[in-house]
Amino acid sequence: MPELPEIETFRRRFLRGDDDTPPLVGRSVVGVDLLWEKTLASPSPEEFEARIVGQSIDDIGRRGKYLLFHLSSDTLTIHLRMSGDLRVEADAAPVATHHRLLLNLDGGIRLAFNDTRKFGRVWLLADTATLLGKLGPEPLDDSFTPDLFSTRLQPRRRQIKPLLLDQRFLAGMGNIYTDEALHLTGLHPQTRASSLTWEQAACLWESIRQVLQEGIRRNGASIDWVYRGGEFQNYFQVYQRTGEPCYRCGTSIERIIVGQRSTHFCPQCQPKPG
DNA sequence: CACGAGACCTGTTCGC
DNA sequence: TGCGAACAGGTCTCGT
Numbered sequence: 001m002p003e004l005p006e007i008e009t010f011r012r013r014f015l016r017g018d019d020d021t022p023p024l025v026g027r028s029v030v031g032v033d034l035l036w037e038k039t040l041a042s043p044s045p046e047e048f049e050a051r052i053v054g055q056s057i058d059d060i061g062r063r064g065k066y067l068l069f070h071l072s073s074d075t076l077t078i079h080l081r082m083s084g085d086l087r088v089e090a091d092a093a094p095v096a097t098h099h100r101l102l103l104n105l106d107g108g109i110r111l112a113f114n115d116t117r118k119f120g121r122v123w124l125l126a127d128t129a130t131l132l133g134k135l136g137p138e139p140l141d142d143s144f145t146p147d148l149f150s151t152r153l154q155p156r157r158r159q160i161k162p163l164l165l166d167q168r169f170l171a172g173m174g175n176i177y178t179d180e181a182l183h184l185t186g187l188h189p190q191t192r193a194s195s196l197t198w199e200q201a202a203c204l205w206e207s208i209r210q211v212l213q214e215g216i217r218r219n220g221a222s223i224d225w226v227y228r229g230g231e232f233q234n235y236f237q238v239y240q241r242t243g244e245p246c247y248r249c250g251t252s253i254e255r256i257i258v259g260q261r262s263t264h265f266c267p268q269c270q271p272k273p274g
Numbered sequence: 275c276a277c278g279a280g281a282c283c284t285g286t287t288c289g290c
Numbered sequence: 291t292g293c294g295a296a297c298a299g300g301t302c303t304c305g306t
Contacts, residue, residue: 002299038282065300081300083284098284117283119300158276167301174299223299239299262279262297 002080004065004139004172005215005232010086011062021088022109029071030259031104039100039113041121048124052076052103064135064171068128076103077123077131078113084120135171139208150201153193160196162188162209164260173208176221176239178266181207185236188270189258195273213233238264 015025032049041046044161055071062068067086070078075101078086086097095102101122113122123131136152137144152170156163163169164178173181180248182189182270184207187200196204198231215221215232221238242255242264251268 005297081282082298083300114287115283117298117300119282156275160275165300176299204298221299261300 002178002220003063003215004062004212005177006217006220006230007062007065007080007172008065008069008216009220011060014088015060015084017059022107024057024069024088024105024111025059026056027107027109029103030106030245033094033104035102035116036100036118038118038150039115039122041123043124052124057105059161061247063128063132064167065174066132068218073126075128077125077128079121079185080115081117081119081121083117084113085113087114114120134168135170136167138171139173139212144204144270146198146202149205150196153196153201156193158193159190159258160187160193160204161261161263163193164261165261170208172212175261175263176236177208177211177215180211180237180252181240183270184211184263186269188272189256189263189265191273224245224254238266240264 009259012022013021029052032052034045034048037045043051051074052071055073057069057071059070060068060121061070066077067078069078078084080086088109088114091104091108096112096114098114099112099115100115100118100120103111115122125131137148156169161182164173164181165175179189181204185200187204212235214235218230218232218235221228221232223233238253241253243252245251245264246253246269249268250265251266253264254267256263258264
């Protein structure tokens with residue numbers, strides 16, 4: 001799941017707190033329990049524990065799909081990949097199935113990293129530049145303009161969908177929001193990026209921002225049992241709607257594979273070019 | 275550079 | 291009912 005809106009939802013929840021989650025800023029790390037070694041990308045488990053204990057959470061940020069806990073002297077960087085989840089719970093709570101890393105905080109709570117498929121990764125970094133430096137623009141930043149987007153699209157010959165999923169091209173888009181943005185624009189997912197007119201690029205720019213903002217407003221999308229609270233799944237136009245009628249024209253939504261990813265689109269509203 | 279295959283993992287759903 | 295195949299929100303590496 002976790003794409004930009006879901007990560008942003010975590011960030012806001014941990015910053016402000018909500019009904020069952022207290023704000024995390026200001027709390028310090030008092031202990032660590034690494035339950036699945038590969039979850040920790042760097043440094044070594046020994047160094048991780050020695051360095052992180054005693055640091056406090058000063059702020060919480062996000063870059064693309066990376067969640068950034070800015071600590072006293074390091075940045076705890078987390079990528080949830082396919083099945084990662086973050087839960088704030090009592091530090092005496094039983095350790096749930098698929099918990100991979102526990103960070104005990106002061107005040108009797110802990111931040112638990114739960115990840116069924118074990119793809120998620122955690123880094124403790126003094127400098128995030130190496131890890132984050134190759135990411136493309138932030139789609140919701142003011143600096144991301146239609147002109148910038150169009151200019152970046154122009155030299156690329158790739159199919160538009162895999163290009164939008166390429167985090168070096170644009171940071172934060174995943175399979176759901178890409179399918180939704182292309183449908184909103186009326187672009188076939190296999191359209192060549194370089195073939196887009198400025199107007200089409202500007203329309204896609206608008207659609208990308210619209211679906212991401214809508215996703216954030218709905219607290220992300222909850223599929224299956226993960227990510228309580230998200231509502232955006234109730235507003236999907238094409239994602240996981242194979243065979244169901246397009247809300248705009250009534251044509252059956254189709255599912256094809258593009259760049260090895262499941263892709264949903266309306267063949268009427270998003271005609272294949274050429 | 276663009277693209278596809280395979281890897282990394284576990285769990286659920288689908289088809290026969 | 292059972293069992294294997296297909297599929298899942300992501301990204302990396304390798305070969306062509």
